[in-house]
Amino acid sequence: MESDTLDHPSDIAAVSTATGLAKDTLRVWERRYGFPQPERDAHGERVYPAEQVERLRVIRRLMDRGLRPGAIVGLPMQELLARHDASADVPSRAAAASEPGADQESASADGGLPPDQPERAALADVMTMLKQHRVEDMRQLLNQCLLRAGLQRFIVDMVVPLNGMVGEAWMQGRIQIFEEHLYTEQIKHLLRNALGNFPTGSQTPKVLLTTFPGEQHQLGLLMAHAFIAAEGAQCVSLGTETPVWDIVQAARAHRVDVVGLSFSAARPARVARAALEDLRLRLDPAVHIWAGGSIWQSARKGVPGVTPVPDLAGVSKIVADWRANAGTAASTISTAANPALASSLT
Amino acid sequence: MESDTLDHPSDIAAVSTATGLAKDTLRVWERRYGFPQPERDAHGERVYPAEQVERLRVIRRLMDRGLRPGAIVGLPMQELLARHDASADVPSRAAAASEPGADQESASADGGLPPDQPERAALADVMTMLKQHRVEDMRQLLNQCLLRAGLQRFIVDMVVPLNGMVGEAWMQGRIQIFEEHLYTEQIKHLLRNALGNFPTGSQTPKVLLTTFPGEQHQLGLLMAHAFIAAEGAQCVSLGTETPVWDIVQAARAHRVDVVGLSFSAARPARVARAALEDLRLRLDPAVHIWAGGSIWQSARKGVPGVTPVPDLAGVSKIVADWRANAGTAASTISTAANPALASSLT
DNA sequence: AATTCAGTTTGTCCTAGACAAACAAGCATT
DNA sequence: AATGCTTGTTTGTCTAGGACAAACTGAATT
Known part of the structure; x- marks a missing residue:
């Protein structure tokens, strides 16, 4: 019952939603690289064998790590997995602090908070419980860790770290997608619950939280929310996928000091950049923009007037910075928080 | 600052995500009905004026209510809104018990629970608070109602009812999307929180909850979760968008008695039907399938072996039924709960 | 070590035609 | 007056290959 891969073949629409690759892209790859190479049904329409869908998913995953299609599309499964292990060796480029595919070292090393020894053991326990579907045990353990x-x-x-481990385990076929779902759901419950017990912070930076359309990145958003709320700031979350125009409206209506955006590694960085620039343009210059998540791996250039939050642990510092310079126009000071950008402008 | 519609024109991808209409569909409508009629940029690519996007959104909304494109695409905005009011007169066909576009009457009339008078007043208050962005007040009021x-x-x-009112208000431009987001987010917080305080029910039907891929229907799922949990049943939620195969795996792994699916009115009913049949086929016959949400408006035929839950309030009865006939194979008894289907088979 | 320049890669958009599944409506049957 | 069957129509999605701008690579230059 383990690697019980399904023989279920799928049409192009199903493959597109399963892999997150646009239909056009699937067709173009077939034309250019010769993979995937679906069979055809009676009407000449593409029918993808499950094995190819599986391969496409792994490819997608590798692309999220920064590899380019031309280099990996067409490689056999075995080789793909090898590349995957190789790319995991370079955490600096690889994964950031939000989705599965995340990176524990940078998170615990960079933050001001000292890493906690007993947690290390708990991580493995959670993974075991997840694999054995001991939902209730898992919930209890996580809750206990949270309290501690x-x-x-x-x-x-x-x-x-768990996000990373879960993503990794899925990649290697050690767990099923539904187990990943289950894990995500548990964490969301836990965080929301913890958040509910916080009195709505009334301290200085009032932060509006959301993601851009196309970013179904609930977990990252929620982590950011929890983290910022724990900093004592006032949070208003709009949930995921708010169009730029509506973010502007909402920011105005709620008179927020900061707009926080969360990004996954999923979509190409260029769209994110464009949207950020657009938002910067339309938003009151006094309102800061904090952009967290995985854009800062691949993007070398920052966006002017946007404070990068490459790392959740960095939030504390950024909140502190904001409080120190409260009231300063965002577009003026924001570069200070980004050494790379600051130096590139001198 | 009210009906401050944006002059922001959008490319086809943006329109597609904003309206939920496939790019192909947008192009075909243009060819067939002459609407939308985007301008072209320097490279001959479509550029949709905001006014047309607005119209497309209303059209989409009307289609969710069962109207067909041929009859409404091409109509001017004014006429569309008129049709909207007209279609609201037919709640039996119109909206179900889950997403914005939902229907209060059928919900409170059908259920065993008596409607509560003071709530009626609270509804209006919530809407007012939402419009005035009094988040904290809103949260408190809702919480109070919940406790009462x-x-x-x-x-x-x-x-x-609030879902319906919010959807309606958005439709008529009385509130902005971000306000809808804000409302949704509040409710989710509230429900999750309430859910967290329930001990994980350990009573008989163990229910696996999720949605099919493409259904980003968190709120409906969450309502179902809360409702079923309140019945004392044991719930395992996988979150949204689980592929059929993974549902089967998860059901097996957790040894659930029931798989509960939640549907929005968003996607065409035929895909939902196909997926349900597929699931029924692959799932252990002893496991019941409960399908809740808006498929049961447009779909006349039920799916064999699937218990329809056209109405949240009906959940109590269905749980009771399950407990009465516990252990019976789903595909045998399920039609009993669906009078229409049962009669069509005699 | 940073910048510029050419070359290559890559995703998305374009057109226009085809077709099956879903639907409506009329007709025949019980 | 329902139910079942046969039409014709509507509608979404698929297919094909061509085009092109934006993003990347890597070497040559300051």
């Missing part, structure tokens, strides 16, 4: 470590440390030392 | 009415009544008498 506190919300912020819990996120940095447990949730982020 | 209890989880189930709260959902049936408040959340469902």
Whole structure:
């Protein structure tokens, strides 16, 4: 019952949603690289064998790590997995602090919070429980860790690494997607619950939280929410996928000091950049923009007037910075928080 | 600052995600009905004026209510809104008990729970607070209602009607999308929180909850979760968008008695039907399937072996039925709960 | 070590035609 | 007056190959 891969063949629409690759892209790859090479049904329409869908999913995953299609499309499964292991060796480029595919080292090393030893053991336990579907045990253990470590440390030392481990395990076929779903759901429950017990912080930076359309990145958003709320700031979350125009409206209506955006590694960085620039343009210059998540791996250039939050643990510092310079126009000071950008402008 | 519609023109991809209409569909409509009629940029690519996007959104909304494109695409905005009011007169066909576009009457009339008078007033208050962005007040009021009415009544008498009112208000331009987002987010917080305080029910039907891929229907799923949990059943939620195969795997792994699916009115009913049949085929016959949400408006035929839950309030009865006939193979008894289907088979 | 320049890669958009599944409506049957 | 069958129509999605701008690579230059 383990690697019980399904023989279920799928049409192009199903493959597109399953892999997150646009239909056009699937057709173009077939034309250019000779993979995938679907069979055809009676009407000449593409029918993808499950094995190819599987391969496409792994390819998608590798692309999220920064590899380019031309280099990997067409490689056999075995080789793909090898590349995957190789790319995991370069965590600096690889994964950031939000989705599965995340990176524990940078998170716990960079933050001001010391890593916690006993958590390391708990990580493995959670994975075991997940694999054995001991939902209730898992929930209890996580809750216990949360209470012990506190919300912020819990996120940095447990949730982020776990995200990475879960993503990794799925990649290697050690767990099923539904188990990943299950894990995500548990964490969401836990975080929301913890968040519910916080009184709506009334301290200085009032932060509006959301993601851009196309980013179904609930977990990252929620982690950011929890982290910022734990900092004592006032949070208003709009949930995922708010169009730029509506973000502007909402920011105005709620008179927020900061707009926080969360990004997954999923979509190409260029769209994110464009949207950020657009938002910067339309938003009141006094309102800061904090952009967190995985854009900062691949993007070398920052966006002017946008404070990068490459790392959840960095949030504390950025909140502190904001409080120090409260009231300064965002587009003026924001580069200070980004050494790379600052130096590139001198 | 009210009907401050944006002059922002969009490319076809943006329009597609904004309206939920496939790119192909947008092009075909243009060819067939002469609407939309985007301008072209320097490279001959479509550029949709905001006014047309707005119209497309309303059209999409009308289609969710069962109207067909041929009859409404090409109509001017004014006429569209008129049709909208007209279609609202037929709640039997119109909206179900889950997403914005939902229907209060059927929900409170059909259920065993008596409607609550004071709630009626609260509904209007919530809408007012939402429009004035008094988030904290709104949260408090909702919470108060929840405590007073209890989880189930709260959902049936408040959340469902509110969903309808919010959808309606958006439709008529009385509120912005971000306000809809904000509302949704509040409700989700509230429900998750309430759910967290339930001990994981250990009573008989163990229910696996999720949606099919393409259904980003968190709120409906969450309402179902809360409702079923309040019945004392044991719930395992996988979150949204689980592929059929993974549902089967998860059902097996967790040894659930029932798989519960939640549907929005968003996607065409035929895909939902196909997926349900597929699931029925692959799933252990002893496991029941409960399908809730908006498929049962447009679909005349039921799916054999699937128990329709056209109405959240009906959940109580269905759980009771399950407990009465516990252990019976799903595909045998399920039609009993569906009078229409049962009669069509005699 | 940073910048510019050419060359290559890659995703998305374009057109226009085809077709099956879903639907409506009329007709025949019980 | 329902139910079942046969039409014709509507509608979404698929296919094909061509085009092109934006993003990347890597070497040559300051």
